[in-house]
Amino acid sequence: MADLSKDLYGTVTDDDGQATQREARNGGKHMVSLSLTKVADGLIDPKLVLSWLMNALGAPAVLIGLLVPVREAGALLPQMLMAGWVQSLEHRKWAWVLGCLGQGVAAFVIALAALMLQGWIAGGVIVAALAVLAVSRALCSVSYKDILGKTIPKTRRGAVKGVAGSVSSAAVIVFALLLMSGLLQDVTPLALAVGFAACLWLLAALLFSRLEEEASERGARDTLDFTPIREDAQFRRFVAVRGLLTVTALAPPYLVLLAGDSALQGLGAMVLASSLAAFLSSYVWGRLSDQSSRRVLALSGFGGAVAMALAVAVSLAGWAGPIWVLPVILFVLMIAYQGVRSGRGIYLVDMAPEDGRASYAALANTLIGGLLLVTGLIGGGLSFIGPVAALAGFALLSLAGGALALGLKEVEQG
Template sequence: MTTPIQSAYEEITGATEDVRAREARNGVRHMLSLSMTKVADGLIDPKLVLSWLAGALGAPAALIGLLVPIREAGALLPQIVMAGWVESMTHRKWAWVMGSFGQGVAALAIVGIALTMTEAAAGVALCAALAVLAVSRAACSVSYKDILGKTVQKTRRGAVTGVAGSVASIAVLVFAGLLISGLLRDVLPVVVAIGLAALLWVGAALLFSRLEEKASDETRDTTIDFTPLKEDAQFRMFILVRGLLTVTALAPPYFVMLGGGQSALQGLGALLLASAAAAFVSSYIWGRFSDRSARKVLFASGLMASIFAALAVAAEVVGWAKSVWVIPLILFFFMLSYQGVRSARSVYLVDMSPGDARSSYAALANTAIGVLLLLTGALGGVLALVGPVASLIGFAALSLVGGLLALRLNEVEQD
């Protein structure tokens, strides 16, 4: 029986008890599904795990170098094409389900490649499988913000994604600890980890298929609207800020290069440990701060990334970089800034986007970022010809500019 207080609440907010119960169930499904996929991401990380695996299989360095660009650009550039398809769907969760399932299939293909192929053939096959994984991820990315906006209230979205990041990082911490311990000394344990990632993606797809999503309008125009890029100055500024702050994703391998004396596997473990620990201690906190002011989190994260990239350069200059703990410690704080950027950019884009145009906004933003990421990655590669210090100096400057420009973004009003 509905009480007078409940009736008054429902009249004011429009949220019935059934709606609130559905949001609670959906929130759990979001957190569990995201946790599973984030663990999978950590176990198969192309910047670290796949690059190490390709090297262990004897793949040429040129092919190993293609892995990160394929993963990053492949996950972003197709979104402009996919957005119309997603917006034409009555229930958009199915785009995410198919994307998660596709990533699981691609990961299983990588397992098969690792067990049956070597050298150049393995490198080519890994690049092909990773391309499938990246395009599948694009389907998840372009649809997720819209699904999140439809199924979770604005002031809870950052918390949902933040909890998922913190929970998932525990598993990656364990994996990193095993790598550093020296217990994992050949290819097979890493292949098993990638197989586990495949199962997690498939499991997440099955769970997310049970999301209770309200049907969308089937009659909308499904062509991509480029008007926001022409008329929305804040949207253009957001793209510029996010583009500059992509360096927080590109910089970590250069920190490992400063470690010099560590073996490839130890370097992999150290980077995974720093990344997972940073995610564990900060994802939920950044999510809550992003709910209050995502633009201020972007500013703080950009400034923080700039400071710790500069500290890594200073450590190299004074000869401290070869110490066992100096670079991992600096990297940990740098990865805190990376987590801040990840949380704030997602929350800000969802909050600033008009209702049913979220998929179009996400697609336009991610396609632009895909291009900027390739340009920034190329800049880092050119600077790396001089050395990792030059790359980190460039990344520090770009992070600082991105953080300062974030202050020019408007504060998005809360519902």
């Protein structure tokens, strides 16, 4: 069984027989744990599942509008404050485990609110629980890159993350098909799906607690270390690139607006398109990131710009009516988004000094949290003109991000 596990890991990562049995065990735990959390993310997606739930429960539009900003900013902005505590731990895996437990408990609260509450109270409880979930996710994010760097060698990290993305996407595709079938139009099945997501987070926490991580030296609790942004020019450029490419995450709701008052089946087609994009591209982007994460960021930026420009073109031409048009564009956009996710994570892990990964990750994510709010405000301002204007602006920003990525230094591989 041990040899089988090592052989499977070697096949997935193309390790040329260099991986140890311990690395193979850790790689398996990484892939399964990440897959579980990514499936949970798909089941509790604020852009679709929670929005639909809150609307069905009679929550006011102002609370529904808070879902995505709370989720995204809450997952990024606290990271700088958490980095010092994470660096003070000898085994950083416990920070990730704690973050998973927090997400699981918050998801259970959301499921119970959906089953038992209505109106303002339901909406308020769900938004508050989502804030807890987002902060817990921040703890996972600020700790994970350091854990990955300690337990998986540089040239195999992208493959480990890519497998998790593709495997989890297959499960979310099943969920999307159920949504398209019309079976999930009632509150109860969706609330149960959120409860199932909670169970997946708890299971991931249990599995990851068994990761074989070597003890680290306890770092100082310097929670506001801005040295990298002052002294590392490549880090500044990387933050600028990642900030510009946040538009690939912000653009999908504007495609939904272009679709207008389409049936739930149309929305399900978009969920399916997004899931298929992740399933088909995550592993490929991961392997390409192992070769050159800089090129992945550039290609993703250009690809996202093309997809958003195409959405603008078909809308102005009046060709957005058929139910398949916007899901196809979303499919291309989500392929670009998956590339951004893979490239940015691997580039940061590879460029950061070994003893400063947590600080680099926390500072980058904190800055991106602020830039995300700024970019969201730009999109919100353009949306007063219409979703086409927002998408046109986002296309220009994505194009600029891809061009800026070409100027990043190629990090050393191996």
